[in-house]
Amino acid sequence: VIGIDVGGANLKVVTGNGADIHYCPLWQESPITDVLSPYSGTSAAVVMSGELADGFSNKTEGIRFIVDAVRAALPDAVFYGTDGRFHPGADRSLAAANWLASADWLRELFPNGILVDIGSTTTDIIPLEPFDTLKGLSDLDRLQRGMLVYTGLLRAPVASLLRSVILAGTPTLVSNELFAVSADVHLVLGHIRPDEYAVPTPDGADVSIPASLQRLSRVVCSDLEEIGQEGAYAVAERFWQEQCSLISSQIERLDPLHEKEIIFAGVGARVLAGSLEGCLLADRIGEMADALPAYAVREVALRNGGP
Amino acid sequence: VIGIDVGGANLKVVTGNGADIHYCPLWQESPITDVLSPYSGTSAAVVMSGELADGFSNKTEGIRFIVDAVRAALPDAVFYGTDGRFHPGADRSLAAANWLASADWLRELFPNGILVDIGSTTTDIIPLEPFDTLKGLSDLDRLQRGMLVYTGLLRAPVASLLRSVILAGTPTLVSNELFAVSADVHLVLGHIRPDEYAVPTPDGADVSIPASLQRLSRVVCSDLEEIGQEGAYAVAERFWQEQCSLISSQIERLDPLHEKEIIFAGVGARVLAGSLEGCLLADRIGEMADALPAYAVREVALRNGGP
Numbered sequence: 001v002i003g004i005d006v007g008g009a010n011l012k013v014v015t016g017n018g019a020d021i022h023y024c025p026l027w028q029e030s031p032i033t034d035v036l037s038p039y040s041g042t043s044a045a046v047v048m049s050g051e052l053a054d055g056f057s058n059k060t061e062g063i064r065f066i067v068d069a070v071r072a073a074l075p076d077a078v079f080y081g082t083d084g085r086f087h088p089g090a091d092r093s094l095a096a097a098n099w100l101a102s103a104d105w106l107r108e109l110f111p112n113g114i115l116v117d118i119g120s121t122t123t124d125i126i127p128l129e130p131f132d133t134l135k136g137l138s139d140l141d142r143l144q145r146g147m148l149v150y151t152g153l154l155r156a157p158v159a160s161l162l163r164s165v166i167l168a169g170t171p172t173l174v175s176n177e178l179f180a181v182s183a184d185v186h187l188v189l190g191h192i193r194p195d196e197y198a199v200p201t202p203d204g205a206d207v208s209i210p211a212s213l214q215r216l217s218r219v220v221c222s223d224l225e226e227i228g229q230e231g232a233y234a235v236a237e238r239f240w241q242e243q244c245s246l247i248s249s250q251i252e253r254l255d256p257l258h259e260k261e262i263i264f265a266g267v268g269a270r271v272l273a274g275s276l277e278g279c280l281l282a283d284r285i286g287e288m289a290d291a292l293p294a295y296a297v298r299e300v301a302l303r304n305g306g307p
Numbered sequence: 308v309i310g311i312d313v314g315g316a317n318l319k320v321v322t323g324n325g326a327d328i329h330y331c332p333l334w335q336e337s338p339i340t341d342v343l344s345p346y347s348g349t350s351a352a353v354v355m356s357g358e359l360a361d362g363f364s365n366k367t368e369g370i371r372f373i374v375d376a377v378r379a380a381l382p383d384a385v386f387y388g389t390d391g392r393f394h395p396g397a398d399r400s401l402a403a404a405n406w407l408a409s410a411d412w413l414r415e416l417f418p419n420g421i422l423v424d425i426g427s428t429t430t431d432i433i434p435l436e437p438f439d440t441l442k443g444l445s446d447l448d449r450l451q452r453g454m455l456v457y458t459g460l461l462r463a464p465v466a467s468l469l470r471s472v473i474l475a476g477t478p479t480l481v482s483n484e485l486f487a488v489s490a491d492v493h494l495v496l497g498h499i500r501p502d503e504y505a506v507p508t509p510d511g512a513d514v515s516i517p518a519s520l521q522r523l524s525r526v527v528c529s530d531l532e533e534i535g536q537e538g539a540y541a542v543a544e545r546f547w548q549e550q551c552s553l554i555s556s557q558i559e560r561l562d563p564l565h566e567k568e569i570i571f572a573g574v575g576a577r578v579l580a581g582s583l584e585g586c587l588l589a590d591r592i593g594e595m596a597d598a599l600p601a602y603a604v605r606e607v608a609l610r611n612g613g614p
Contacts (some may be wrong), residue, residue, distance in 0.1 A: 013502075055510075057512070058521070059530050059532070060532070096528075111472065140527055140533060144477050148528070150466075150480065150482040150483045155465070159457075161470075163553075164466075167447075171451070172450050173450040173455070174450070174452075175457040176457045176463055176467035177428075184495070212582075219401075220447055220450055220519075221447055222445070222447040223366050225366070226445065246470075
């Protein structure tokens with residue numbers, strides 16, 4: 001039995017032996033079937049979040065595309081839906097059910113927990129119980145409840161959270177061009193290593209602290225000759241403050257009395273745990289935390305007696 | 308004598324007969340020299356704003372590239388700088404002097420004016436007198452004074468000004484993906500025609516009101532099946548309110564006593580004049596308002612006795 005998570009850029013497969021992560025963009029002619037053909041002959045439980053990709057004119061079309069591509073390699077695959085059930089084929093409930101699969105598995109381990117799963121692009125904030133209240137929620141529903149926050153460790157445009165920064169005491173409006181991303185912020189702040197900068201650089205230049213500082217200086221239409229490294233660091237620090245504040249305000253909204261156990265998962269878990277209070281999922285379940293929805297959908301299928 | 312404005316995406320040439328607009332991106336191997344070779348043999352006054360393009364590691368490199376490319380076609384060209392003077396070759400003062408050239412010419416026509424020049428990407432807000440206080444200002448200086456506002460009619464990411472929107476009474480966080488741009492907003496609000504949507508669509512789909520509504524619905528991770536057209540219009544209206552508010556707050560900051568004449572120029576002039584108080588430059592100087600810096604740099608050169 002394998003678990004599969006079809007995202008917008010990556011396809012993750014969890015087998016009995018560990019996790020395989022395949023780069024598999026959905027905005028081009030997608031290689032889903034080719035990527036999955038080595039796994040043919042196994043039972044598969046699948047969860048998806050890639051159906052919103054630009055290549056599809058609506059979610060129904062995206063879901064149908066992904067289901068057809070997976071079944072071309074794995075005809076007996078079943079698909080986890082936001083109703084908490086497995087489906088044999090395309091269904092509107094399949095849209096963005098990855099976070100629910102994670103919750104469905106983790107709720108038994110952490111019944112008093114809130115999962116804060118910070119990925120490269122988004123952060124899911126999920127109170128694990130009562131589980132029934134999570135069923136049926138679309139991404140839109142979650143945006144409205146503060147359970148889906150569109151900010152992540154690597155891909156967030158720096159300008160997305162900033163309207164101005166303070167440089168040497170002077171408030172300064174920012175550019176909204178895609179000059180720098182959150183990966184630049186976290187690289188210069190020492191939160192990630194260059195090999196963890198797993199997205200294209202906005203300017204196509206190299207992954208290094210000097211290049212990231214240069215990109216950050218462009219956010220105020222400047223360069224390092226003009227604002228110095230301290231100016232670029234000021235942009236990075238302001239963004240990270242704002243990112244922490246956005247995430248913590250939504251956690252607060254979902255747990256105003258601080259009664260819950262906060263559990264950090266995802267590529268940004270360690271960074272976030274350095275600034276906010278909570279524990280690391282990886283400390284509790286090991287390396288499978290890195291491929292959480294794929295692992296969880298497999299566990300949920302096994303718990304239910306197999307796909 | 309011709310006037311030339313080298314921007315990041317377009318190169319504009321004003322001759323005695325009118326304006327030519329050439330698509331000439333600076334983020335690839337740039338065709339500047341080829342584009343300008345038909346004008347060889349004329350005297351040229353040049354102003355630039357493309358030196359911040361991603362292809363250059365700093366402004367000095369960008370300026371040198373542009374100067375060399377222009378002079379390969381027009382060896383005697385002179386370049387207007389932020390010091391209000393013409394230079395025969397590369398100089399740090401050449402960075403982003405296009406707005407100053409416009410001001411240098413218009414200050415004689417509108418000594419009590421504030422020019423509000425809303426382009427596809429940015430909005431310049433320039434008090435035309437005292438002119439000497441404008442000299443030497445970099446883009447960074449202007450961001451700090453509220454004289455450069457990074458929002459425009461076509462290219463602004465919708466998420467750049469919104470952290471949440473109200474959908475049917477419910478506050479809703481937004482995605483920071485580049486799902487929709489200001490051109491989508493202004494198309495669905497009837498502010499521009501499809502042929503004025505002069506930028507690539509974010510999803511590569513067509514330029515039409517239904518396609519723009521679809522793109523706007525993605526800003527809340529949704530589609531039109533889920534939120535309906537009224538939901539997509541709510542996103543558009545909220546963005547436009549925020550865009551107007553951002554621009555008018557900076558005008559207010561530069562003219563707190565409402566003593567100045569506000570003059571709208573640029574591709575968004577008519578749209579802005581529908582919501583804010585002021586007059587249209589095009590009503591005063593005709594179609595040359597559409598290629599303002601190129602026209603202005605030529606006029607300033609002629610006023611000074613020619614390039």
